[in-house]
Amino acid sequence: MATETQLIRNISDTALWAAVYRARETERPDAIFRDPFARRLAGERGEVIARSLPFSDRATWAWVTRTYLFDYFIMEQLERGADMVVNLAAGLDARPYRMALPSSVRWIEADLPGILDYKEEILGSEKPVCVLERIRLDLANVKNRKDVFGRLGRESQKAVILTEGLLIYLPAQDVATLAEDLAAAPGFQRWILDLASPGLVRMLQKNMGAQLAGAGTLQFGPWEGPEFFTPHGWQPLEVASPLKTAAKLKRLSWGMHLASLLPASNGRQGSRPWSGICLLGKR
Numbered sequence: 001m002a003t004e005t006q007l008i009r010n011i012s013d014t015a016l017w018a019a020v021y022r023a024r025e026t027e028r029p030d031a032i033f034r035d036p037f038a039r040r041l042a043g044e045r046g047e048v049i050a051r052s053l054p055f056s057d058r059a060t061w062a063w064v065t066r067t068y069l070f071d072y073f074i075m076e077q078l079e080r081g082a083d084m085v086v087n088l089a090a091g092l093d094a095r096p097y098r099m100a101l102p103s104s105v106r107w108i109e110a111d112l113p114g115i116l117d118y119k120e121e122i123l124g125s126e127k128p129v130c131v132l133e134r135i136r137l138d139l140a141n142v143k144n145r146k147d148v149f150g151r152l153g154r155e156s157q158k159a160v161i162l163t164e165g166l167l168i169y170l171p172a173q174d175v176a177t178l179a180e181d182l183a184a185a186p187g188f189q190r191w192i193l194d195l196a197s198p199g200l201v202r203m204l205q206k207n208m209g210a211q212l213a214g215a216g217t218l219q220f221g222p223w224e225g226p227e228f229f230t231p232h233g234w235q236p237l238e239v240a241s242p243l244k245t246a247a248k249l250k251r252l253s254w255g256m257h258l259a260s261l262l263p264a265s266n267g268r269q270g271s272r273p274w275s276g277i278c279l280l281g282k283r
């Protein structure tokens, strides 16, 4: 039998884990979004991984509102004329198949080869609603990513970058250089990302760090909050609270509902567990 530490063998296994929460949401009668591909993509392994992480299950509201808020910001940007979406570390995300996107939008998915091979095998001949391109790219390879960003940045006027569930695994220095490389691409104008506070990173590391060790260390939670990105070419335009959103959607336990009544705060959080879905604009 696999031990907990063997269950998550590498960073790409976290994509199976994330897909499980989209599958479970889809199966609810009152689903706030539906991803008809998620169950197949998550597979049995995804479900086994999710069941091995009860702390994560208790935060189902955080997974569901992350998807919901990314969807919201993406649609808002497309309505404002975005011509390209670049989903970095796309994993098993199926937005180009499940969302009502304009058919002319160019949607780029970049991730490591193994997970994209798996995804293509599962999705088979399913048809995306827009123009979809997949790029096998190791984002840690700075030269290759600059080449890709440069090409896409020249081919777009108003591109939106997504990094969903990626940055928390990176050292702050790597996030800073990634931000600078993204800012250097001419058409890259907006960036949607999820951000944790130092207090939340500590809490996640304490409760799930050992099981996630195969994927790396949960580490990025800058003390500056969303302002971290300002010296690196990006400024926060909007920050949405998954907790307050989950309260509005009536997805919280009583205890978390009480926590959601505290005043919203999007600046420095210190040891307070906090997360935000951030829309950044190029400076």
Ligand SMILES: C[S@@+](CC[C@H](N)C(=O)[O-])C[C@H]1O[C@@H](n2cnc3c(N)ncnc32)[C@H](O)[C@@H]1O
Pocket: 011, 012, 013, 014, 015, 018, 019, 088, 089, 090, 091, 092, 093, 110, 111, 112, 115, 137, 138, 139, 140, 163, 164, 165, 166
């Ligand atoms: C938690 S999953 C998130 C996947 C997807 N964005 C979602 O929200 O469902 C993290 C993803 O980051 C990808 N990833 C991590 N390091 C990467 C790298 N150096 N280059 C490309 N992708 C990477 C993994 O393969 C995995 O698909």
